[in-house]
Amino acid sequence: MDYSDLPREVEGIDFRVSGIQEEDPFVRDAVYSVVVDSVKKLTKMLPVSHFSMHIKMHKEGGKRTKYSTHASIRTDVGEFFAKDHDWDIMKATKLVLGKLEREVYRKEEKMKDHS
Numbered sequence: 001m002d003y004s005d006l007p008r009e010v011e012g013i014d015f016r017v018s019g020i021q022e023e024d025p026f027v028r029d030a031v032y033s034v035v036v037d038s039v040k041k042l043t044k045m046l047p048v049s050h051f052s053m054h055i056k057m058h059k060e061g062g063k064r065t066k067y068s069t070h071a072s073i074r075t076d077v078g079e080f081f082a083k084d085h086d087w088d089i090m091k092a093t094k095l096v097l098g099k100l101e102r103e104v105y106r107k108e109e110k111m112k113d114h115s
């Protein structure tokens with residue numbers, strides 16, 4: 001995937017999305033768009049220095065494909081990890097990003113409470 005056109009809000013972050021090279025270009029672009037939007041939201045909460053997400057396809061016979069997603073970010077206050085899975089790649093992506101956003105939000109709230 002070409003990251004040369006990252007939005008300004010995401011520039012400077014070690015940004016990686018892997019495991020979707022075999023997907024249709026339309027699906028890759030849709031996943032990429034959702035991920036970039038989430039990273040933008042995360043950078044508004046805490047300064048992010050690293051974001052990575054890996055999507056693994058599980059195809060054991062049958063016609064359906066199950067997707068496992070693993071995501072992590074590194075911030076000034078620590079590292080956050082999330083994983084999830086679903087039969088739909090977009091839903092699996094949104095589920096894992098939602099978990100990651102909630103973790104960061106909780107940490108941000110804790111930091112505000114202790115200030």
